[in-house]
Amino acid sequence: xxxxxxxxxxxxxxxxxxxxxxxxxxxxxxxxxxxxxxxxxxxxxxxxxxxxxxxxxxxxxxxxxxxxxxxxxxxxxxxxxxxxxxxxxxxxxxxxxxxxxxxxxxxxxxxxxxxxxxxxxxxxxxxxxxxxxxxxxxxxxxxxxxxxxxxxxxxxxxxxxxxxxxxxxxxxxxxxxxxxxxxxxxxxxxxxxxxxxxxxxxxxxxxxxxxxxxxxxxxxxxxxxxxxxxxxxxxxxxxxxxxxxxxxxxxxxxxxxxxxxxxxxxxxxxxxxxx
Numbered sequence: 001x002x003x004x005x006x007x008x009x010x011x012x013x014x015x016x017x018x019x020x021x022x023x024x025x026x027x028x029x030x031x032x033x034x035x036x037x038x039x040x041x042x043x044x045x046x047x048x049x050x051x052x053x054x055x056x057x058x059x060x061x062x063x064x065x066x067x068x069x070x071x072x073x074x075x076x077x078x079x080x081x082x083x084x085x086x087x088x089x090x091x092x093x094x095x096x097x098x099x100x101x102x103x104x105x106x107x108x109x110x111x112x113x114x115x116x117x118x119x120x121x122x123x124x125x126x127x128x129x130x131x132x133x134x135x136x137x138x139x140x141x142x143x144x145x146x147x148x149x150x151x152x153x154x155x156x157x158x159x160x161x162x163x164x165x166x167x168x169x170x171x172x173x174x175x176x177x178x179x180x181x182x183x184x185x186x187x188x189x190x191x192x193x194x195x196x197x198x199x200x201x202x203x204x205x206x207x208x209x210x211x212x213x214x215x216x217x218x219x220x221x222x223x224x225x226x227x228x229x230x231x232x233x234x235x236x237x238x239x240x241x242x243x244x245x246x247x248x249x250x251x252x253x254x255x256x257x258x259x260x261x262x263x264x265x266x267x268x269x270x271x272x273x274x275x
Contacts, residue, residue: 021088022224051126067132101204
């Protein structure tokens with residue numbers, strides 16, 4: 001009897017991979033390079049993991065290296081598969097330069113710093129954390145904010161549940177089902193994702209005028225394949241502009257929007273997988 005399950009189309013997968021934008025390719029390359037290096041440098045994980053009690057002036061690099069490291073090949077593959085479509089959509093919306101700047105800086109530093117402060121001074125723990133899942137939940141929360149503006153809730157047996165909360169529910173489910181995950185690390189990533197989605201930390205990225213000047217001077221669009229220009233993004237810097245009304249993100253910033261023309265804006269120790 002013929003099987004009713006269709007196998008994934010290898011041609012479509014290959015086409016999708018070949019169309020990935022530049023920053024997404026670069027970040028996936030870094031994740032893969034660190035995973036390969038892990039087999040040849042046994043102390044790499046200990047060197048780059050986010051260990052709260054090890055954070056000092058000379059080890060601040062840990063706040064940006066921990067998302068690049070993973071405990072196992074399975075941990076790496078799960079995070080890479082989950083991260084790729086989210087990161088690709090983020091770059092299509094915000095551009096290549098912004099994506100590189102955020103994911104090599106604030107999007108590791110902010111959740112990592114928050115995690116360190118809570119572990120050291122509130123919970124008095126020293127749980128080490130690694131993994132790109134912090135970026136997965138950060139991006140899920142940014143998308144959840146946009147979804148909430150378009151569809152505020154979904155109905156489950158007559159109970160209306162806000163759509164913005166589904167990443168938190170997913171974090172709790174994964175923490176329950178998958179051992180050695182970092183609940184606090186994932187929640188810290190979620191907090192930063194919500195802040196970005198609501199527009200409170202959009203000041204972290206340069207103004208469009210600066211980006212256009214850099215792109216024009218260096219001719220990045222002409223020289224770099226798969227580069228996403230500030231003027232060629234899918235939705236614009238802050239999403240599709242709403243047809244009526246607006247939500248200002250801040251002085252000199254664009255209007256924060258979402259799909260369908262809906263505005264988005266503010267109105268113990270032990271090695272663990274994650275954040």
